[in-house]
Amino acid sequence: PLRGVIFDMDGVLTDTIEFHYQTWQRLADEEGIPFSRQANEALRGLSRRDSLLRILQGRVLPEATIQELLERKNRYFRSFIETMTADYLLPGVQVFLKDLREAGIKTAVASASQNVYIVIEKLGIASDIDVITNVYDVDRPKPAPDVFLYAAQQLGLGPEDCVVFEDAESGVEAARAAQMRVIGLGDAAQVGAADWVLPGLEGVRWHHIQAKLNPGV
Ligand code: G16
Numbered sequence: 001p002l003r004g005v006i007f008d009m010d011g012v013l014t015d016t017i018e019f020h021y022q023t024w025q026r027l028a029d030e031e032g033i034p035f036s037r038q039a040n041e042a043l044r045g046l047s048r049r050d051s052l053l054r055i056l057q058g059r060v061l062p063e064a065t066i067q068e069l070l071e072r073k074n075r076y077f078r079s080f081i082e083t084m085t086a087d088y089l090l091p092g093v094q095v096f097l098k099d100l101r102e103a104g105i106k107t108a109v110a111s112a113s114q115n116v117y118i119v120i121e122k123l124g125i126a127s128d129i130d131v132i133t134n135v136y137d138v139d140r141p142k143p144a145p146d147v148f149l150y151a152a153q154q155l156g157l158g159p160e161d162c163v164v165f166e167d168a169e170s171g172v173e174a175a176r177a178a179q180m181r182v183i184g185l186g187d188a189a190q191v192g193a194a195d196w197v198l199p200g201l202e203g204v205r206w207h208h209i210q211a212k213l214n215p216g217v
């Protein structure tokens with residue numbers, strides 16, 4: 001039976017895409033590199049470094065410059081994060097987390113973001129989550145299964161015990177590679193490979209998930 005839920009953070013629990021957009025746009029403007037809101041959409045779920053490499057579009061820079069750009073981007077991003085509160089939780093998150101607690105289901109967050117700890121803290125849900133991990137805890141980023149396998153291990157569960165909630169294609173791929181059940185949230189063009197696609201967490205209850213993924217239990 002399913003005993004654990006592993007959440008992606010961005011696009012699932014909160015939506016920092018506008019913050020990422022504003023910070024990448026500022027950096028790109030400062031560097032004279034073309035960038036747009038549309039280009040930012042393609043960065044969803046990618047690591048900070050992979051995002052920058054995508055923005056540079058093949059421009060080759062010394063490693064020290066890349067590091068400086070990544071640090072500057074994060075500095076700008078941090079100043080946005082400082083303003084975050086529980087108002088930034090996506091609809092349905094608080095109720096679903098409470099429902100999972102009452103059902104005795106363990107919970108983890110497995111994100112590509114190095115800022116996952118501070119964001120979860122700012123959102124006010126740190127006490128509702130058992131394990132927080134990010135791709136820097138493991139060798140390979142999503143779409144490799146590493147971060148989901150690590151989260152399950154930290155929960156004391158096997159992959160077959162866990163269901164993942166993801167909003168990005170690379171995340172769905174990672175969950176499948178980990179041999180976990182996966183619920184895709186949002187656009188089927190992104191998350192169509194999931195076991196079930198839902199618009200978001202609003203109105204979602206644990207018994208719905210169980211009935212869909214574990215019929216007969
Ligand atoms: C999130 C976002 C990505 C972002 C990445 C890295 O991942 O979806 O757009 O580039 O984190 O963030 P940071 O610069 O804070 O390390 P996820 O996996 O939570 O969707």
Ligand code: MG
Nearest residue numbers: 008010011167
């Ligand atoms: Mg995401």
